Amino acid sequence: MVPASVALLVSCAQPKADVVKDNVVAGIGTDSVQVAQAADAPLLLPIADGEYKKKDKYCDFSVEAEWPSGSDAVSSAIRKDLLAVMDKALAYSGGKRTVQAYKGETASLAKAVKHYGAGAYSLLLADSKENHKMRVETGQEVAAENGETFKEPDVMPLAIDFEIDKEDETALWCVFEVQYYSFTGGAHGLGYSSSFTYDKATGKRFTAFLKPGAAKSMQPLLRKGLKQYFSEKGEKVSDGELMSYLQIEGNEIPLPAAAPYPTSKGLEFHYGSYEIAPYAAGQPEFTIPFDRVKPYLTAEAVALLGL
Secondary structure (H helix, E strand, O other): OOOOOOOOOOEOOOOHHHOOOOOEOOOOOOOOOOOOOOOOOOOOOOEEEEEEEEEOOOEEEEEEEEEEOOOOHHHHHHHHHHHHHHHHHHOEEOOEEOOOOOOOOOOOHHHHHHHHHHHHHHHHHHHHHHHHHHHHHHHHHHHHHHOOOOOOOOOOOEEEEEEEEEEEEOOOEEEEEEEEEEEOOOOOOEEEEEEEEEEOOOOOEEOOOEOOOHHHHOHHHHHHHHHHHHHHOOOOOOHHHHHHHOOOOOOOOOOOOOOOEEEOOEEEEEOOOOOOOOHHHOOOEEEEOHHHHHHHEOHHHHHHHOO
């Protein structure tokens, strides 16, 4: 079962445990890593959580999620958006809907998780049993052709791991991270990781962080960030060597397809697997402190971040 790519950056990713975190661009000062927060800032959004897990002979299935539980309009808007993300990830296969959309109240996270979890698990279970049946039939045919005794192969369990977690929050914005990993056979699994920023004044997802054409003027920062990323992975990469680690056309490093998102340390940039580098390079990511990235931010982003 493979998720639709609508609304999410999807790539053949390594399991999330392999992703390098807290990779801050070195040598850029730390005194500006601050986010304005009013003295009368509201309390952090109350959060609800839910999970649906199944592990058996055929499947290793897990859905875990958390989102705002408040009755206010902002919490409701964020829930609605994250519910749409869950729907795209778990209710489609091959571009076709395979699980009915959840129609209940978005405040009922446990019910939404159970709805999509049970539906997606039943499909994965059927796929796993069919996959094993085909492997058995193929093995029997090969054994018969070679005059050998057939030995039934072990079941190759299929897997889905979907998570929504609140990653960071201030009085002005909050960030939720969505991670998906699936193994449906083959050399390795498929996955993606995306972080969504929400404006706490409206509850709307915010993506307009960078000015048009920012990539060209940000080349030194992008190069520094990527060098730091590879350094964290044990690779000492010089300026001259960096491009040999990447798979891009020309010499200008593009911005990630996914919108960057704020952290307590600055604005984080995250590339998907294969986006600018081979699969073995993982998912390059790094953080640029706010004082360095501010010249390239839109006026709306500066206001949202309180810079």
